[in-house]
Amino acid sequence: MISINEVIETNAMISRMNLDVRTITMGISLLDCVGGTLKETCDNIYNKITMKAKDLVYTGEEISKKYGIPIVNKRISVTPIALVGGSVCKTSDDFVEIAKTLDRAADKVGVNFIGGYSALVSKSMTKADELLIRSIPKALAVTGKVCSSVNTGSTKTGINMDAVKLIGEIVLETAELTKDQDSIGCAKFVVFCNAPDDNPFMAGAFHGVTEADCIINVGVSGPGVVKAALEAVRGENFEVLCETIKKTAFKITRVGQLVAKEASARLGVPFGIIDLSLAPTPAVGDSVGEILEEIGLEFSGAPGTTAALAMLNDQVKKGGVMASSYVGGLSGAFIPVSEDQRMIDAVEAGALTIEKLEAMTCVCSVGLDMLAIPGDTKATTISGIIADEMALGMVNQKTTAVRIIPVIGKTVGDKAEFGGLLGYAPIMPVNQYSCDAFINRGGRIPAPIHSFKN
Template sequence: MINIFEVNETNKMIEQENLDVRTITLGISLLDCIDSDLNQLNAKIYEKITTTAKDLVKVGNEIEKEFGIPVVNKRISVTPIALIGAAACKTPDDFVTIAKTLDKAAVEVGVNLLGGYSALVSKGTTKADELLIRSIPKALATTQRVCSSVNLGSTKTGINMDAVRLMGEIIIETAQLTKDIDSVSCMKLVVFCNAPDDNPFMAGAFHGVTESDAIINVGVSGPGVVKTALSKVRGENFEVLCETIKKTAFKVTRVGQLVAQEASKRLNIPFGIVDLSLAPTPAIGDSVADILCEIGLEYAGAPGTTAALALLNDQVKKGGVMASSYVGGLSGAFIPVSEDQGMIDAVQAGALTLEKLEAMTCVCSVGLDMIAIPGNTKATTISGIIADEMAIGMINQKTTAVRIIPVVGKDVGETVEFGGLFGYAPIMPVNQYSCDAFVNRKGRIPAPIHSFKN
């Protein structure tokens, strides 16, 4: 049983060390909204979301006030829209109408973001998948709260390289449509390998088809808490280091478990999972990079960074799984550049490069996240970066992702300001050598030999 006394133990963490519940995400199935008439489809979607989520924000605020736990975001994820719109949508613009409906519903219920404008194309692409993907630039440019994701590969199926090539072009087009505001729509677009069905974090959240009609998923945070705990055991051996991370992750996850159970009870919606990821913010002291420095690195990116991050990720999971019976989503350490002041400092010092970030994604929670690159980067180069990251996920049987922002009109040495939780980012250099011939091959990269486990 979880009680308020356990939460009281974390008061100092909340008040002084940036502990928060990053999000309560309500997953909603839209399968029962499917209709061949586009107008009827949009009406059903709006009705389902606004009915199911009508009390989400109110309940989140009540929990925050009652327990003194900051609940930073209240969000919604829905069934991948490529599936929901397949019968009614004949053009990309048809899908855009659904994006606008989702945005309208998100505003109505007051959530920060809504995820699930998504397609799952790891093995092949249907006509509806392609229409949705081609609609993404306009959909994100004409909405405020809708987030989009595309799953391009998996350990079981391989990598859909046709879709990888297309997504390079889509990211460039998305950047162009919002070039007057630093290509910000790209912040709401992520591509995956091995995307989980129960991820509460944006931009990649969607409500998987294996989930129930509605579900409550919670994402916790707390890099500042871990950093403070480690500062008290500075110089100790690895056993003490690991035990400290595990114990801290346990306490952080218990807070998330409490919030998830309370939200589930008050909304009368089943509890799904706690995602125990360390998700940084631009706030000073709320940085995964600072944890790596506390472990013993001068900057994130120094030799030893990948090993330190692997240690951190593993101990966070070991501590977290003891605190909750239902751990899921991504769970680990996020390493977004723009949202982590320590990562920004490492880039500006020259310690952290795109290539080192790629190496770190072998052992972190997700992948290349919130990285700003020159706006004149070629679509094929972006596709090559995506392919590399998909391969890491496929071979290592883990989730990997790319959320990259080619900022039109800006180049290496400049910075881009996104604001709020998204922070700011230095424009990072990209390898200029061509991968055109590789990316332009058609077909898919086969699944690895260890995928055959039936």
């Protein structure tokens, strides 16, 4: 039973501390949509998505009204499109037609984003994989709600450096095609190592082939709640600090569990997982950077930042797993630059660099996220940054990712404006030394020795 004190406490979290359910994401398998022609496949995709998700937005709004819990986004993830379109797409433009179909379906049901314009190439690429990857710039330029991802590495297979090299070029091309909007197309594209099959967060969500035909995954978020809880124990030792984070994460996850179960029952779709990530927004008081400062840092990036983030991430997970039997996705602390005002402030103050962010990604969820860099950065340099982050995921047996935005026409000292939840980002300096010879070698970096477990 939920006590009256829990109700009062939850109301305070929502009204004063920016607690929300960041997303209800419906995962839909499109494996049964493959037809004999491209048109038949597109028609099948459109019909299945609009049938399965027709009540998703309405259901989210009704649950929000019933419990008074803000549900910010309603989203869809689908089977990686490289698998779905492999037999009917003979050119990159054929894949773009599927992207347009996904966008139309997303518009029809009213969701914010649809993810799964994806390829899984951690070991090598099929012809379909390569065609989809080469289609990404155009697909993201001509659609509004489609999000894309490519998994280029894993602990079991190593890193596909051919794909990493190609993606550096694709990121630049995507930036160029959306340069009139500060290269925002790149904000809808993520490169992964060890990508999870059940991530509800964009831009990296896709519906894994091991999943059911249709599921509901929920992502909760509460940086402001954790910050407020830590203010109450300011100056206490690490034991008190950890217990406070753990208890707060438990409460946040319980809210997500409630919403997930209700959505599952109303939609008649199985409940998948709760992703208990701390996902910030540009709003004041909704920042992971503020949590790190409350722990005792002048700015994110100061000495001790990696240790503080490691502790925060671990305690969030410990608290969350006690609140739900099915925790999955990414689950931890996100550190996107543009979406977190105090991270932006740290960059502008010179406290936070790409190299320090890379160190922080060793101990938190995801990786280098929403970094804006000069638009004249070389493709091989972008590939080198991606390769470094993939290596961290591969060796440490964790999910890592890169969402990097070379803003065409802008350089260090400028700002890129993305709007909404994406906020704005200062252009960060990039190491100018060349990695061309390394990236151009081609082939695959082998999996680490500890991957050999049978």
